[in-house]
Amino acid sequence: MPLLQLDKIHISFGTQHIVRGVSLQLEAGEIGCLLGPSGCGKTTLLRAIAGFQGLQLGTITMANECVSSANQLTPPEQRGIGMVFQDFALFPHLTVAENISFGMRKASAAERRARVDELLTRIGLPGYQKRYPHELSGGQQQRIALARALAPKPRLLLLDEPFSSLDAELRERLAVEVRELLKQEQITALLVTHDQQEAFAMADKAGVMYQGELLQWETPYQLYHQPRHQLVADFIGHGVLLQGTVNASGSLASPLGMLEHPSLLTVPDGTPVSFLVRPDDIVPDTNSRLRGRIKARGFRGAHNLYSVQLNSGIEVLTLSPSHEQMNVGDEVGLRPEFDHLVVFAADHCELPGFHDQAPLVRPFTPPVSTAPPAQPLPTSPKAKSA
Template sequence: MLKLSGTEVGFGRTTIVDDVTLSLDEGEIGCLLGPSGCGKTTLLRAIAGFEPVQGGRIELNGQLVSSPAQLVPPEKRGVGMVFQDFALFPHLTVFENIAFGIREQSQDEQKRRVHQLLDHVGLAGYGPRYPHQLSGGQQQRIALARALAPKPKLLLLDEPFSSLDAELRESLATEVRALLKEEGITALLVTHDQQEAFALADKAGVMYHGRLLQWDTPYGLYHRPAHHLVADFIGIGVLLHGSVTEDLKVDTVLGLLHGDEVQRGTEGEAVDVLIRPDDIVIDESSERRAKIVARGFRGAHFLYTAELQDGSHLICMAPSHHEYKVNQEVGLRLNMDHLVLFPAGYCDT
């Protein structure tokens, strides 16, 4: 449904989006993650047709819509868009807002579609109200319903939950995913919030300085990051220095670590190993000792920073029904299913 090949977007001599390649199949939900200013929204606008491309191509449903030599206008692309500020018409009712993009249909068809969408978004009966009479979450639902009314081939969402509180963002993201799947809509979301991406996306990618570092499932981004910046942006963790041994294990301050990933290494090679909080279990029976130097309460669990004998720090978590004190010595047990390795020093460049 959506295919980008070497897409480049810029203004004058400044490149904003640099050589981005990705694809979404029909009915899939994708997400672009990254810090502010990394080119996410510019790329979304290029897909919508609001920005020309300087290189590469964008295809929708097998048809070329953007290249340096061709630009299909936004209204000809069959693309819907939900903006960060909702962009509802304040002088129109909820019904009129949703029906705005299907005014060429008969009155009966408009009523049927609007009432269907109001029911889908849990706001049946809200048609006569005006946007100012709705909460932020309700306005977001109406903005989504309006974008879905014409049944677009592709729906683009630009930071759609950023103005909502954290709890509402997560619950609404889950609702939006269910609605998109029910409607069979292919969608691409832009956000800087990884929890939104995890709740919504089938495929996700991390952008940095205009480049797409990795396009994968959310699970793949977390467990198999292809770049240290992906590992840093998705989840939390630390990097421990190590070296590949003769029998293709990794010698670290935690001991010898092994996994299929090491088979690509060479003896003596210096590497950095990604250690996630869920890779470490506090276990008093373990001979591997560390000192708790910081902790953060997270409700169901504590997030602890533990200092190893060489001064290295690890982050680990444990259920909050047992509390460990700062400066307390604890035992650590490894719970690693696989290794994530980067060349030593690569993460400093």
Template sequence: MNSQLEVHKVTVRYGAFTAVEDVSLTLEKGQIGCLLGPSGCGKTTLLRAIAGFERVAEGSIALHGSVLSTPRQQVAAEQRKVGMVFQDFALFPHLNVRRNIAFGLSHLDRRARRARVEEMLALVSLDDYAQAYPHELSGGQQQRVALARALAPNPEILLLDEPFSSLDSELREQLAGEVRELLKQNGVTAILVTHDQHEAFAMADRVSLLHRGRIAQSDTPYNLYHNPANEFVAEFIGHGSMVSATVDAAGELSQGLGSLDRSHGHWEPGEHLRLLVRPDDVEYEENSRTRLRVVGKAFRGASYFYDLLLPDGQRVPCLTPSHIDVPLGGELPIRFNLQHVVVFAPPREPTAD
């Protein structure tokens, strides 16, 4: 089966600066992808290259089998069947909702244009707001107008550049889920750009995490979280702490972390490991002999988020029910549950035959 989108070994440069380097990814029809990463990692540059706003220095970009970009060939952005939803929605303030959606449909006759607009209004549940202007709408409603306008010309792929960033955090995740459902119901292929892993996980089938212009890992959200390819991926996705530990003669880890089960591999005494310890790896246990000093805490309604100090000064996070209220400087009794902890180890020296 031919891919709907194929990005092959793409490099984008601005003079001597390389913004995107040797990036490859594919999307099948109806699949939702995500370019995730910190500011400056190249994700928006790559999206703009797919849209036709940036030229590629190396590699190629093809949509539904048609090559759009190579170093020698550049199909103009307006000639690509690509829909785009921008960070600020880019709605026309002087046009009402109906006319905003109709803006890209000038190639249709009046009857077909009206029918398509009505279809889009129904799709995003804005039938009652057709005559409203952007300033009269909530942020979520404006986002849906921008989505309807981008989908109205029936693009082969939809590109979304941080479309939820101007909304509050609860609404962002909710809308990401709603947009995913809408796109899936209509078989739309799409790519989302975001720095927020919660948006990425709520919306995408496959996430490509970028670091310094390269893909650090491209995988399902589940695998990114549970099987990170390297420490950068683990720290960006993890919401945990990287902790250094040493294996002792009994197979126990230093810092009172306990032991790793065999699913993590076999470690020799004296080996140095790096562990991504997440809040769910550190459990409150009232009668535990392991007690760690509280050096930070944040109330989250149903829970407290604690920052705990290990004997050597490293820190680990812990989440408890909010009725477990230990003051700063106090000690929290805990146990380490390392069943799902992520472990990194330096490469071993090859042994002689």
């Protein structure tokens, strides 16, 4: 029995459809994450789970108890949910200990002290009981905000972009620490973010939202390696979509040459397709006949990320160890090295709905939704803008 289950929920503000037919579930102790650009509906979805927003269609169930439907809205304080906000929302006039124990009013003073001491030790801030929020760094404040949400031992924790005001290095480190803490506390959690690395560091399950629809809900590994929708492929990781044509032998004629994959045998001869190319699919190789010129280089620590324009004019990305640095303007040889191909229908803009854009090489049964029909998705959305 899942601890949290959303079944085809739909949320509208007037005539504007904000969330469309979203279904997902989290088992007890799992950490989930909703990814997507600003305005995609993920925060509205979080508010609905918390009880701050009603539904027009569908149901939200917690531990087999319906807490939201079109005709029912269980108050937030009766749901056993904790929340962590992106602005921390600590009380400036209260000490760290008073902030953490704020939601434990029914506990005795001894129980509150013991819980505060336990959580401060777990978040690596023992002895901070008497400090005030203005005496803490941003990362320390976020740890205290998390401890405050965990103190009453909620059955579900909701985190709304909790690390967005922190620098990138601290975000990634905190994401790992928060995951470890949630697992120690055995707390089920749902995180909203637009940062992929943050999501991958924390989540057991993750999903990508676009224009109110949940395009895919699976493990982070599956989102990255087995995207079921072109928008997911576009949003997750650095990559480009190239065009090609499948021939009768099951090969893919492409700007990178002839690509082979057994699954392509199921695709009709002559089918135009687009396929996903990520930086780890392209390997620099001085002996390769596929040539290009470096247009840009980005330093990533252990490796460099290069944008290479092929002689055909198409640009692809490739990785190379940073100690083997190549320069902008250099000609390089490239070798395709795919572990697997992710292939989509090329004429996606003419298909009636996004469910028809599942990879051609993987079977996919679209979910049935009772929500109002979605508007057609654009051919080239700017899904990466946050």
